[in-house]
Amino acid sequence: MTALLDVAEFSKLFPVGGGASPWTRLKQRFQGGPEKLSKVHAVDNVSFVIEKGETVGLVGESGCGKSTLVRALTRLIDASDGSVRLGDRELTLTPARDFARDPDRARIQMVFQDAGESVNPRFTAFDAIADPLRRLRGLGGKALRDRVETVAGQCGLPLQLLSRFPHQLSGGQRARVGIARAIAVEPDLLVLDEPTAALDVSVQVVILQLLQRLKRELGMSYLFVSHDLSVVKLLCDRVLVMYLGKIVESGPAMDVFEHPLHPYTQALVAAVPRFGEDGATRLRLTGEPRSPIDPDPHVCRFHGRCPRGTDDCAMTMPELRHFGARQVACHFAEEFLPAAGVKAPLVS
Amino acid sequence: MITANNNKAPALSVEGLCVEFRTRSGIVRALENVSFSVGKGETIALVGESGSGKSVTAYAVMGILDPAGRVTAGRAVLGGLDLLSAKPSQLAEARGRDIAMIFQNPRTALNPIRPVGRQIADVLIRHGNVPRREAPAQAVEMLRAVGITDPARRAKAYPFEMSGGMCQRVMIAIALAAKPSLLIADEPTTGLDVTTQAVIMDLIGDLASKMGMATIFITHDLALAGQRSARIVVMHAGHVVENAPTGDLFVHPRHPYTAELIAATPDSAPSLDELAAIPGSLPDLRRADLPPCRYSERCPRKIDACAQSLPRPEPGATHFVACWNPLPMAQSAPVAAATTETAA
């Protein structure tokens, strides 16, 4: 069965400093030199799959490339390399600029982090939800109104609030508007970029439960990006952990957080404040991440900050290896397998 | 006053603080009768959701309230001086030398056009009685103390050249430069990665214990507060609703709001369906007819007494609840980590 979304060897590189000036480029054209520019490896050779009806979490610290990955998957920016298949269709063949008018545009939608920022301050809630319906489904008049009201009802937004502007709505209400807008066109894949980060804890519960319910009712798949591991653990079936542009670990969410195999994931999990624990824990990440500009392809990205770290780590980039349902990119993964209850394969 | 060490005088004692804001749509009674204290060297947390008044409390104590806000009653005694009725010159002396504050968004709280070393040196000269010539060197030492590598070079850097975590460290260095006896940290790690958050919280804790400094953490993250503070003050709609040692609070939360807050935190339940949302919503603080207990309108445990008045803190008590019908000790569900510990 074809997966809903199949990402293979995906990379996105940015030229440092915004690229060469037009004069430099003109010179290069005439003198025939190649572009010898430094590049930021925002996303580097990433591969993963999202099945129909799955919720996949994506975690990582700022600068790990998850925002870039998400923008590339939703076709807001183009890939530098690799493939993104939605069902049978290869999305990278269509440039991002042209995707807005593509018939498949409605199949991938996004819920943004700050609904206050992601709804035009001059649009009412109704306008915001109606926009994709007008542009992608060609609805108008009564049919449009009916659909907007239906979707608002599904998201628990009272109809009176539809004529209000974003600044007249509470945080939770704005979040519902953002969700309503995204599901109005019935996407197959919904990308959620920290949708509850700006909300109070009590509102967060309600919104998360709403998202859970909508997923079941509408049969969507979710890609849930968050820095809040507790939330990811509750909502997601599987999780991908990114660090400096690469996936360092993936697997069932519960397993990854309870028995992390990669040293970065271990530090991440150790850093999350839990009830009933005091602050003094064993594992702390010190220092700053390595530079993402022209990174050495033979050195593990985590080397230097990793509590373990041998010369091997500086000579060979660890590959993402499979252990049952888990994947880890670390030379020392085998050491943690027994605790995680995973059997090491006979041939690694 | 509720305090951990009843014998010694507290570092800061807030009594009956009331703050109002004049807005276009009426007067907002942002804080009402807020009272708590912090012992010398103690770390407490002020916890609440948005609109609870926790930041307003800190701003009022520091004297940096929005011009539309006014302190209408109460005292905030720091080392014998009531900050709320002090002369501006006394207040200016106290800030930096006796009490300091760090803010939520580190990059915007720093002066963008001044190198960070100079910003630290400014405080040293003004409040630390350090001669002008020695201040730059001491500023570099402060940067080292907050864990910035290559401090001599970094001292000449500007805030925009540094990451969020580094900027927060610089802000801590500025706040602690003159060795105040009390530090107020207003959501110091919101917006930082969780790994950076852990390191920054460790740093604040280490420096506080080394300097014998009292700390007030302001946060909406109950789990974080639980990890780092000895005592938690829970606020709701401008009131202190519960004030208890950390262990007590999580095992025996007595105020219904506290219990609901715990039950809504993702960490407290094994699955999403078992998390509980808090019923109702914040009351409009502009109303003239607000009941004495601002939680009563959404509270499932409401009784007649709730319409009359609120309980007052008893001197000497360690666990204060602003409630006439608190959760009984036996029935409170203990909140241990619901899932198993992570492997190291």
Added chain:
Amino acid sequence: MTDIAASAPRESGVTALIKHARYVLSENPVTGFAFALFVLIVLAAALGPHIVPYDPLASDTVEALKPPSAHHWFGTDQLGRDVFSRVVVATRLDFFIAVASVALVFLMGGLAGVAAGFFGGWTDRIVGRIADTIMAFPLFVLAMGIVAALGNTVQNIILATAIVNFPLYARIARAEANIRREAGFVEAARLSGNSDWRILTFQILPNVFPILVVQMSLTMGYAILNAAGLSFIGLGVRPPTPEWGIMVADGAAFMVSGEWWNATFPGAALMIAVFCFNLLGDGLRDLVDPRRRT
């Protein structure tokens, strides 16, 4: 559904606008005053020719240079024309010049600036160079040059004013578009199937408009002053058309000989109009910007 508190009843767009307008005007009496004055000016412009006692073009040399009296409230000019009638009728022309200039510069500068800020690259460079070229000249001299080259008609005065103000609008619009280019709602609009041009027109421009509105009101005042200045040096409207600037120019010569009313009344009208437009800027912005609605 814990956070839903739908307290205010739903209001129709127009009722809400009127209510908000009343609120803004009550908050700020100065804005209210400016608004009242503005209405007066608009009325004078609309009804002027129909309500004045005398034909503004009718000369009566017998009555020349008579001081203000019961028959001629503002006196008469050197050709015996009633100054009051001329001042009131001139409102229409000056108001038209102001509004047309502002509309033209908003379209030219606003669109160019927004496109420059949004697309960047060559669009930005070209618009930038055009603006730089215009700013290299002293602005009034440039206006003079344009009118002298193309002929002193009302259309050319409007064009000159628009060109001279182009850099300012382009710069403001560009900065605002640049800020909003990466905003969440722009990305959301792309996800909703909007092309770049639709985003520019329907998402970004409406957000830039309130900021330009204040500038537009100031420009209206400037436009009238510009026309007056051009008239003063003979490059403005041609006589006998009544226009405040040219009336001040003609009447200035008579100040020395004591016939002060020729220049003073049109001058006062100029001053009041410009004053009114300047005050209006803030008030209009409050009205138009939805973020300020309670």
